[in-house]
Amino acid sequence: MLTGKKVVLRPVDIEKDFERCLGWINDRDVIHYLGKQLKPVIKEKERELLRKIATNESSVVFAIETREGTHIGLTGLHDINHFDGTAVTGTLIGDKKYWGRGYGTDAKMLLLWYAFTVLNLRRINSRVIEFNKRSLNCQLKCGYKVEGVMKKEVYKNGSYYDLVCLAVFRRGWMKRWRQYMKKSD
Ligand SMILES: CC(C)(COP(=O)(O)OP(=O)(O)OC[C@H]1O[C@@H](n2cnc3c(N)ncnc32)[C@H](O)[C@@H]1OP(=O)(O)O)[C@@H](O)C(=O)NCCC(=O)NCCS
Structure with missing residues (x-):
């Protein structure tokens, strides 16, 4: 378990967490910001997918809980490459009242x-659809920098959107971490 200022990251418990996660990935407002397309969700397939992601050797997935113990989302590292020292992050706060x-x-x-x-x-990478300003701001605050744009990469409901590519390096980040943990908000 990792404890921050507002949240705790804990291992995913598929039996306990799955129904809640299913609700989130069935929510149009949430899907809108993800690479996913709107389509009927098959419960067993999604359960298997969550199990695969959570147990995949090249991923680490955490459930996000408030410090009071409410499960509000998921976050993880994917495509972990120990040779290059890289991974891709993905974060989902599924409970919209916490956005x-x-x-x-x-x-x-x-x-x-x-x-x-x-x-x-x-080096940690991330990609964000151009209109997801909340995610962009959140990542910039965490130290990510924009490295480039994949033009019209994503199709969503009749339009093509740019994908913004960001990355953050360990070098220099620890200072940001210490400042963040010191700051009271
Ligand atoms: C993206 C996400 C993880 C960010 O988490 P969050 O708790 O909502 O973000 P935070 O409150 O920590 O930070 C968001 C920042 O964007 C700002 N922001 C909030 N709403 C905004 C909006 N509509 N437009 C622009 N900026 C906005 C906030 O003010 C904040 O910046 P500030 O602290 O400097 O004021 C969460 O909103 C989420 O899961 N959204 C749905 C799924 C998603 O988009 N996942 C990421 C895919 S790349």
Whole structure:
């Protein structure tokens, strides 16, 4: 378990967490911001997918809980490459009433601390659809920098959108982490 200022990251418990996660990935407002397309969700297939992601050797997935113990989302490192020292992050606060209140930033900062300190990774990548300003702001706050744009990469409901590519390096990040943990908000 990793404890931040607002959240705790704990292992996923598929039996306990699955129905809640299913609700989130069935929510149009949530899907809108993800690479996923809107389509009927088959419960068993999604359960298997969550199990695969959570047990995949090249991924580490955490459930995000508030410090009071409410499960509000998921965050993880994927495509972990120990040779290059890289991974890709993905974060989902599924419970919308927690959006824009600093929970995503706290979860991401903890995940980066884990990636850099525990896994000894050195470069973490992320991709965001251009209109997802909340995610962009959240990542910039965590130290990611925009490295480029994949033009009209994503199709969503009749339009093509750019994908913004971001990355954060371990070098220099620890200072940001110490400042973040010191700051009282
Ligand atoms: C993206 C996500 C993880 C961010 O977590 P969060 O807890 O909502 O984000 P935070 O509150 O920590 O930070 C968001 C920042 O964006 C700002 N913000 C919030 N809503 C915004 C909006 N509509 N437009 C622009 N900025 C916005 C916030 O003010 C905050 O910045 P600030 O602290 O400098 O004011 C979460 O919103 C989420 O899971 N959304 C749905 C799924 C998703 O988009 N996943 C990421 C895919 S790349």
